[in-house]
Structure formats: structure tokens, C-alpha cells
Amino acid sequence: MAGSKCTRLNGALIKQVLDSVDSVLFDCDGVIWRGDSAVPGAAEVINLLKKHGKNVYFVTNNSSKTRKLYAQKMGRMGFNVKEEDVFGTAYCTAMYLKTVANFKGKVYLIGSNALKQELEDVGIQQTGVGPDHISGAQSDWANVSLDAEVKAVVVGFDEHFSYMKVNRAMQYLNDPSCLFVATNTDTRLPLEGGKAVPGTGCLVTAVEMAAQRQAQKVGKPNGFMVDCVASQCGLDRSRCMMVGDRLDTDIMLGTNCGLKTVLTLTGVNTLADAQAHQGSGCPERQKMVPDYYVESIADLLPFLQG
Ligand SMILES: [Mg+2]
Incomplete structure (x- = not known):
């Protein structure tokens, strides 16, 4: 009709x-x-x-895979797909920084190796992937060591997400000129059988609350x-x-x-x-x-x- x-x-x-x-x-x-x-x-x-x-x-x-990994997964499932046909937020976030933000500098990355790979593929250096456990006394946390070359904080899916990462992101974002970009804000990742696990939106919200700023969201x-x-x-x-x-x-x-x-x-x-x-x-x-x-x-x- x-x-x-x-x-x-x-x-x-x-x-x-x-x-x-x-x-x-x-x-x-x-x-x-x-x-x-x-x-x-x-x-x-x-x-x-x-x-x-x-x-x-x-x-x-979903920011947990590169275009290449997506194309490989699709190939295994019988889809006739080229890497260039896939637009995931790991790739699109790298493109956003490069083309829209005309970004020069290093990224503090709360994210996966896939996101790291996509950033590096467009020539953007990053730091932060992997575990970041709490250390020192609470009074030291605000003085955590920072990388002077970092000019942006990017938040994507990160299975190693931690209090220290939120803290580190917050200290970078205290500088108003530091860019703040998130891959997406999906609340949950649905799994088979009606089950789910927390999505990237949960991580983004935690960093936004600490930083008292809103991230620019790249994803749908x-x-x-x-x-x-x-x-x-x-x-x-x-x-x-x-x-x-x-x-x-x-x-x-x-x-x-x-x-x-x-x-x-x-x-x-x-x-x-x-x-x-x-x-x-x-x-x-x-x-x-x-x-x-x-x-x-x-x-x-x-x-x-x-
Ligand atoms: Mg979906």
C-alpha cells in the first residue's frame, strides 16, 4: 500500500x-x-x-574485526564478498579520523587489535591495546603516566576494559583539544539462544561519565x-x-x-x-x-x- x-x-x-x-x-x-x-x-x-x-x-x-577478517568469515560461510564491500566501525573510525577530523597525532585506544590494525593501515599510531591493571595508591592515579603525542581518545569494543583505562582516558580528555571518538553505542551484543553480553555502549558511557564529555560516534x-x-x-x-x-x-x-x-x-x-x-x-x-x-x-x- x-x-x-x-x-x-x-x-x-x-x-x-x-x-x-x-x-x-x-x-x-x-x-x-x-x-x-x-x-x-x-x-x-x-x-x-x-x-x-x-x-x-x-x-x-561491531569493531572487533578488520575488513579483511570480516571478508574471511563471510567467505567461510559461502558469501561471495570482497574486503572492499565491508564497512565495519574499526575501519570507518580510522577513516573518520583521517578524512573528517584530518587527525594528526597518536590515539589512546580503548579497543581491540582489529581497531589497532585499521588505524595503523591509514597511518595512525596508537597506544593502549591490551590489559591495563590498577597499580600504585589511589592518590597516584590522577598522575598516571601519559603519552604527550596522544591527541585523541578512541573507544571501541575492548575485552580488557578496566578502571585504569577509564582513568587514563579521562586524564587525556581533561585537555579540551583532545578528540573523543567512539566506534558505536550498541548496548548489548546478542548471542545465540537469546543470550547477550555488554556492548561497546557500556564502555563509551563509562568514559563519557568520567570525562564529562560526549564522544563523537562513528557507527550507526x-x-x-x-x-x-x-x-x-x-x-x-x-x-x-x-x-x-x-x-x-x-x-x-x-x-x-x-x-x-x-x-x-x-x-x-x-x-x-x-x-x-x-x-x-x-x-x-x-x-x-x-x-x-x-x-x-x-x-x-x-x-x-x-
Ligand atoms: Mg545487527
């Missing part, structure tokens, strides 16, 4: 919608895979979309992720579709960037979540209502195979 949102994408509508786009952006976790298992049919969908002439890109807030729903794809691959936003499982990141990003949006129900959010936003009467929440929804991206298969 014209003008309506949150419409089930099936039957003849699939052809109509796919004919109206040249490029499809997919989120990863909860969309094409869950943990280490591919969503059934996802690889076929991706490979057939390409066969039908569509450009397919992957846009993920910030449009920078789409800018990144557009600048490298030449995206026509009026003929582009965003497919994701989260309303507050994926669907919000699509709306913010003027893309068609599709919610898939294999991940975090439910149809009831989307309908609650739709019925709320709140303009801000309308941005989280998708144009369409599917039970799984495998719903596109009958059309693509036809």
Missing part, C-alpha cells in the same frame, strides 16, 4: 522494491549471521542479489557509515536499501540517510517493537519504523531464484 510503513515484504512487492534499488546495505549480526552460524539462506540471497546486478555492502557497528545511526560507502563506491541514496535487525541503529540510519528500510526479524527487534514506534505518535520514534519487514532475508529467495 502506497504511503504505509512497516509492510510485509513478500510476493510481487519483492520485485517492485528490488527493481527500485541498485544497492543494498546489510547489517551483519542478526541479519546474515548469528554468532558463528549463517542465517539459513543468507549466503544464497547475497550471492543472487549480486547476480541480479545489485551492489551489496555490509555495514556493521550516524550517517558517516553511509558517507563512507558513498565516497568509496558511489552510492545513489535514492536507489539504496538498508536491511537490519535493530530499529535504533539500522533503521534509524536508513531513515536519517533517506534510504529504503527493511527490518529482518532474525535478530534483536520484533515486529511488535516496530509497531509500538509506529503507534506512538512521536515524530522521533517514527524514524525507527521500517518501510518493510521480512521474517528473514531468506524471504527474498523465491523471487531471486525465479
Whole structure:
């Protein structure tokens, strides 16, 4: 139905919608895979979309892998994907510092080896990866040793996150000219079987509270992720579709960037979540209502195979 949102994408509508786009952006976790298992049919969908002439890109807030590692994981799962098609926040944060912030200097990094690698690949030096345990007396903590070359604090997913890292970040950020950048603010990392672990947003919030400053966020729903794809691959936003499982990141990003949006129900959010936003009467929440929804991206298969 014209003008309506949150419409089930099936039957003849699939052809109509796919004919109206040249490029499809997919989120990863909860969309094409869950943990280490591919969503059934996802690889076929991706490979057939390409066969039908569509450009397919992957846009993920997860900062724990480089583009290369993502492409390798996808390859193992049977997806026909090139490293250049993957836009994770580790890579996009490096691009943000290099292109938007025109950053010169060293980064104090609360993050993973993947983030370290992506920063180094664009020529940005960093310090901080790995454990940083508490030492000395409490009265010494504010005088913790700092690297004079550090001009930015970057926070991403860090399994070694600690009190001392928050403290060190805070001491750097006491200098108002020190940049403060976060990969993303996802609250939880969903796992299989309905389980979850704390997401990067928990770490970012801890550092923001200590520093009494807000980080610049690179990940979805910030449009920078789409800018990144557009600048490298030449995206026509009026003929582009965003497919994701989260309303507050994926669907919000699509709306913010003027893309068609599709919610898939294999991940975090439910149809009831989307309908609650739709019925709320709140303009801000309308941005989280998708144009369409599917039970799984495998719903596109009958059309693509036809
Ligand atoms: Mg997801």
C-alpha cells in the first residue's frame, strides 16, 4: 500500500522494491549471521542479489574485526564478498579520523587489535591495546603516566576494559583539544539462544561519565557509515536499501540517510517493537519504523531464484 510503513515484504512487492534499488546495505549480526552460524539462506540471497546486478555492502557497528577478517568469515560461510564491500566501525573510525577530523597525532585506544590494525593501515599510531591493571595508591592515579603525542581518545569494543583505562582516558580528555571518538553505542551484543553480553555502549558511557564529555560516534545511526560507502563506491541514496535487525541503529540510519528500510526479524527487534514506534505518535520514534519487514532475508529467495 502506497504511503504505509512497516509492510510485509513478500510476493510481487519483492520485485517492485528490488527493481527500485541498485544497492543494498546489510547489517551483519542478526541479519546474515548469528554468532558463528549463517542465517539459513543468507549466503544464497547475497550471492543472487549480486547476480541480479545489485551492489551489496555490509555495514556493521561491531569493531572487533578488520575488513579483511570480516571478508574471511563471510567467505567461510559461502558469501561471495570482497574486503572492499565491508564497512565495519574499526575501519570507518580510522577513516573518520583521517578524512573528517584530518587527525594528526597518536590515539589512546580503548579497543581491540582489529581497531589497532585499521588505524595503523591509514597511518595512525596508537597506544593502549591490551590489559591495563590498577597499580600504585589511589592518590597516584590522577598522575598516571601519559603519552604527550596522544591527541585523541578512541573507544571501541575492548575485552580488557578496566578502571585504569577509564582513568587514563579521562586524564587525556581533561585537555579540551583532545578528540573523543567512539566506534558505536550498541548496548548489548546478542548471542545465540537469546543470550547477550555488554556492548561497546557500556564502555563509551563509562568514559563519557568520567570525562564529562560526549564522544563523537562513528557507527550507526550516524550517517558517516553511509558517507563512507558513498565516497568509496558511489552510492545513489535514492536507489539504496538498508536491511537490519535493530530499529535504533539500522533503521534509524536508513531513515536519517533517506534510504529504503527493511527490518529482518532474525535478530534483536520484533515486529511488535516496530509497531509500538509506529503507534506512538512521536515524530522521533517514527524514524525507527521500517518501510518493510521480512521474517528473514531468506524471504527474498523465491523471487531471486525465479
Ligand atoms: Mg545487527
